[in-house]
Amino acid sequence: MSLNLCFKPFWTNIVAISALTLSAVAAPASASEPGVTVTIMDIETPEGFMMIALFDEAGWGNEAIEAVRLPVSGDSFSTILVLPAPGKYGIRVFHDVDGNGELNSNMIGLPTEPFGFSNNAPPRFGPPSFADAAFDVDENGATQIISLK
DSSP states (O other): OOOEEEOOGGGTTSSEEESOOOBSSOOOOOTTSOEEEEEEEOOOSOOSEEEEEEEOTTTTTTOOSEEEEEEOOSSOEEEEEEOSSSEEEEEEEEEETTOSSSOOBOTTSOBSSOEEEGGGOOOSSSOOOHHHHOEEEBTTBEEEEEEOO
């Protein structure tokens, strides 16, 4: 599955989506595949889509391992992302309020739609490093609660 969540220099477009091929819903993890339960909090506008992408360190910001585009209808929501194996992963998410498939930004490139990262890693003149957003997943899976900014 290819979801290119790139961060261009100095917030030009914090999350640009190209070659958008997303699963409609995340498949539940099986006994042989670990999963990460992702809960998104602080949804102010219950419309549009939540764009969630899971990365390993090699693909951080460039090539998602798993990606979903799910409709938003409340002030929080949860889904399970299937992982290829236990390991270290990071998540990038944004709320595509207007449903145009892109994170909108203002004239100077700052995001105008809500976004977030695993570990609630703070952005600093761009996306956080993988080290700040990374979390461990064992054979039992993991949980991430992300507050939108």
